[in-house]
Amino acid sequence: MIRITILTLAIVSIVSAHAQERGNVLIKNGNVLTITKGTLPETDVLIRDGKIAQVGKNITVATDVRVIDASGLFVMPGIIDAHSHSGIDAINEATNPVTAEVFVGDALNPFQIELYRALAGGVTTIHTMHGSANAIGGQCETIKLRYGVKDPELLRMKDAPRTIKFALGENPTRVHGSGGIVPKTRMGVEFVIRQAFSKAQEYMMEWDEYNKAKTQKGFRGTPPVYNLRLETIADILRGEVIIHCHSYRADELQMMLKVCKDFSIDKIVFQHVNEGFKVAPELAAQGAMASVFSDWWAYKLEVYYSTAYNAAILTKNGVLTSINSDDEELMRHLYHEAAKTQKYGDLTDDEALSLITINPAKQLGIDKRVGSIEPGKDGDIAIFQNHPLSIYTVPMMTIVDGVIRFDAKTDPDDMRLVVDPKQDIEASAYTEHKHDRCMENAILSAEHFFDLNVGE
Amino acid sequence: MQFYSRNLLVVFLLCFCFFASVAQNKQEERELPPVSSTYAITNAIIIQSPGKNIGRGNVVLKDGLIVAVGKNAVAPADAILINGDSLYVYAGFIDGLTRNGVSKPKEETSKERPKDPGNPLPEQAGITPQQDVRSTINPEEKSINEFRALGFTAAQVVPYGGFLPGTASIILFNDESATDMVLAEQSSFFSELVPAQRVYPNTVIAVIAKWRELYAQALQAKNYEKVYASNRSGLTRPADNQILEAFYPVIARSIPVLFEADKYLETQRVISLQNELGFSLVLGDIKEGWNAIPSIRSAGAKVFLSLDLPEDKKFEPKPEKEKEKKKTSDEDAKKDPEKEALEKRKEEAIQTYTAQAATFSKAGIPFGFSTLSVKATDVQKNLRRMIAAGLTEDQALAALTTMPAAILGLSDRLGTIETGKIANLVLSDKPYFSEKAKVKYVFVDGVMFKYEPKDDPKKETSTSVDISGTWTITTENPDGKFEDQVTFSKDGNSFSGSITGARFSEAVNLENIELIDKQLKFSYTTQAEGQSMKVDVDVTVEGDTLKGTASSAGKTFTITGKKNPKK
């Protein structure tokens, strides 16, 4: 009986710690990797009410602020993953080549254990995305890993710009083309995107005309029919939604650059972009950004001609680049993925760490809030045992909005927030890790639709 | 159970139609109507409303209404008297969300792939909000009687379909024609976050997007119709769109959206949608709502909690054998602290589910119950579990009577035993929530349904087939057919036995004989080419024959058997 009480108390205390949304923490005496303002040895970082209040030496605080001794430890801004599919219950609406109206933020799931595991890898913000089954997929959501909250609304990073997933190449052509629906080729992908943009332009014009006419006296007229899909694509054309475009090959990258130019779209982030290095000058010239794997290749034909030097070539050619995971396992060691750019291309520590902090923040349009340790920014911090670019480092503590969400020393093993009351403890034990979340749902649906053999 | 009907004509016609063809052969038994439509329940303990036990008294019903209640209520001369000396009378229960009494359409499982999965017809996409559940109400549905036998007299029923199946109605379980069952039509606009199969919307995110779009289009169409109605000159005639029109009362907030949202995240998603669009919301069949209480409160949503609960082994009867097994596995668990901790978390989870109703009560959120996903046989047990977890009996009764009546806007007609209300009553032999309470009578709309105690079902299941005696068993394997003789004899509760035959030098004793219902398993070991081989037999016994398999060393053979006639 006593035992039960103690355990219950432990669980309650975790929950109540998390219930506090904006925390106050003083991190003392760490090696502070600010990313944007250099590395500050033996420096304190004070977080007040969830925001970084002060960075400096010998900061003192009242006793109510929790003090973390970071002597000998490394303090860096929380890691940002610009490509993830964690924290959502639906990834691909793979039934139509254009599904701009769907929004993965409608299916947030704060209970996924992978969110906690990402925290245990120093990650604090993720861009959780629609999959890559469609040329124009759904809208994505930027969330903070406030693991412990139960209300899905609390995961959202409020005020983060809207983003949408596009996809070029094999995935959309495989899912739709094999069912006899355009696109079946990269040519078709271009057509689908241009067609959607053109229709959205028409739609915008019809509304503009209607709205303009409406202001005139004695107006009699019929409004165009509301269409959420075209409305969303129109928002892209209005510059209100950032495109994150799943892409691999040089030719399709150039195609998409041209499409953007033709439709006056300024901001585009290419995702994966394994052959980005081949068209780095073109990407840089148009201000397009790239979010890449450190070294993934060969998992299909369109990534066969990849190189692990991609991030370095892009960076050195002036393309704003980040390293992402697209995978709940890889997500846990993005610091290590960033370090690979030092082997493959000799990036400096700051350049390498920028790939997983300030650069993805810029790509998501949230760099005013996160991505570096600067006063005024969100209190999102990852504390490492060794330098985060060392293979031997271990994330020790991860803080989101000043709230400690991961603590290697005190967290219990079982960090599930919910337990299935029907779970058969024996039978449900083991899970094999599946890659290629980008095609989750799509693989199932594609099999359903087209009796396709699209195994990994 | 006896069955009476007020509506003679319907019964007569039905009987006539049905029996016309066979009438030549046999004179069928016909239901006779009761001699009066007035009833008086005398000297029963009357729980007039939750918390209001008015003690012993009479309840008088006439023509479907309650006409008098209390100690001094006088039974009229034409009343059929029901002696309530040992009975407890409650207002009839109301089910907030169910498909009891609704026919399930035949499912078309076409394997053909959709030609254009991205642009399906509305009905393929699950978009049929213009449907009305009344067209699929069927008085013959067995579920009506199953739940009426528990005391349910009225229910909000919803149609089958996709994410927008149509409008709900409130019906009475009075066993009349479909039209006469309906108490209130279009009581709500029903929806579930269920994706369509193989076509758009194939995910919950597309369902929500489509919801949003349809709502916005309906809003637009409704406004336009208004403009058009006021002055048609110079305007295109609005298209006739039944789907969008179905949203109009939702937009006007004249009917609520009833959302099935059993999972916590669904509850939250629905509330987010409600926050965005502003319709009035009723959440149905909630199973994991405790964490959503703040959102439910701020959304002003009304709530029906599910009567379904996750199984709790503590409340399940255990056969003797399992108890023994359980013991050993408990010992294993003790050795494994990880498993112990997992079991404990699971138990805590079950407890949280069970305490959901109590949690809502404590938070001051009014709620009714719904039976959309509960088995009838679990209802009373689950109510008792909820009460054991902190819900008071009065709160439980309120959630079955006054609360749903209020949520459905029927407090003037349902929910309590008061003069003028519809004659829906439940009569039980013990206080309803006590362990062995049995419903004796249910009145719906003044129609009486009487329930006789059933035989103890345990007796039925425990009568396994008798296998004692000698059987001739034929085994077919690649080497040929073999006939053996197997003899079973009963030792108390278990069996012993042996096998003999040409392949055996002496009788071999059977091991692990296990007989559950008709399923018989046993094994034996033989010697073949100097090696011992274990044979496992698994057969089904049908009277004096048996059939099944024998397996050994990874091979499985068919066996059949016949019981030898007794000598």
Added chain:
Amino acid sequence: MKLNSLSFIVLFVACGSFVSMAQNPKARSGAFALTNANIETVTKGIISNGTVVIRDGKIADVGVDVTIPSDAEVIDCRGKWIYPGMIDAGTHLGLVEFGMVSQATDVSEVGDVVPQVKAMTAVNPNSAAIPITRVSGVTTTLVLPEGELFCGTAALMNLHGYTPDQMFAGFEGVVLNFPRTGKRGSWDRRTDEEIKKASEKITNRLNDVWEKAVQYHKLDSATNGNMSYYPEMQALLPVVRGEQPLIVIVNREKDIRTALRWIKDKKVKNVIFSGMAEGWRVADEIAKANIPVIAGPVLTLPTRDYDRYDKGYANVGLMKKAGIKVAIKTDDDNLNYRNLPYHAGFAVAYGMSREDALKAITIVPAEIFGVADKLGSIEVGKNATVFVCDGDPFETKTNIEHVFIDGWQIPMESRQTALYEEFLKRSPGLKK
């Protein structure tokens, strides 16, 4: 039509790789002296400021006071480190050129019992992944076929050579995918009943095959090897006789326990466990059974949602701690076998000693595969399969500067480095 265009692409790709290989510089052999280096011998400690002499494919001399042969090409390794080539104990290198396209993958043969198909014969010496892997210091890999039950015979291959024979590193073993029980994940839609039936069926199948193999062995012995052609059983013969290890792939706790019982029941003499995602849960029993383990990948998620987040990383170290002989494999889906040292590094970060982690990718797999006389450490007489690096090879930023395989100096180029050279400063740039 679809097929045709696909095969055309494959053909095109294949041609492409031939062309690029033809342009590659060749490996060189001869005598080399790697001087002034820190030598991590693995088996005999670290030698500071020492020399490794390579001649005729072998390590001719190691030490501080080493006479440098006059004909040897001297490579000054001042401030550098020399390590034995790393061994990845589980890959599909050479069998898979790239994923998703069946014509580009040769891992899985038709049939659930095909021990006679050999990875050795299908490893493509011209695979683009081979140079990509070896320039990172991974010189030798166990190439595994995939499939059901007895899916083929794995082969240990050195990452240099123009034919599979030239690459062969002296070990082959039949692979058994031990029957899996239970759900494979939340995406596994089978009912419990279906899962149970499937696993019973495959277990019966395994027992049946094994029984036949034992019978075949007995009859083969009785007939002095004059049994008629039966390729499956012939492939299993050395396994039954214990002359060749059986590589048993098994991951789940329950299945590992079942496998341990099965091995005991069937008296299987020579077994290597591979996979072992939940090995830490059964570590004591495995240690007691004295079965060596190839575990990996290390960079992996815990197998259960209630496991501590680092259980995947810690698994190898926990098994080692329990006394198991454990090697590491990457088993990487993206052909990133070059990341082997990082798998070892993560094992170190999460509890294994660095020394043990290093052994787990050098001498331990060499011992498990019975080639410790040739590979796995820097000792005189062993094959000259070593690499030179500018720091701790586990550290991500460390550069591998020279690689020798069987005494051949490997060109430090791969398609990935070639693309770097070509595209870092592309010409023409933006304007042609």
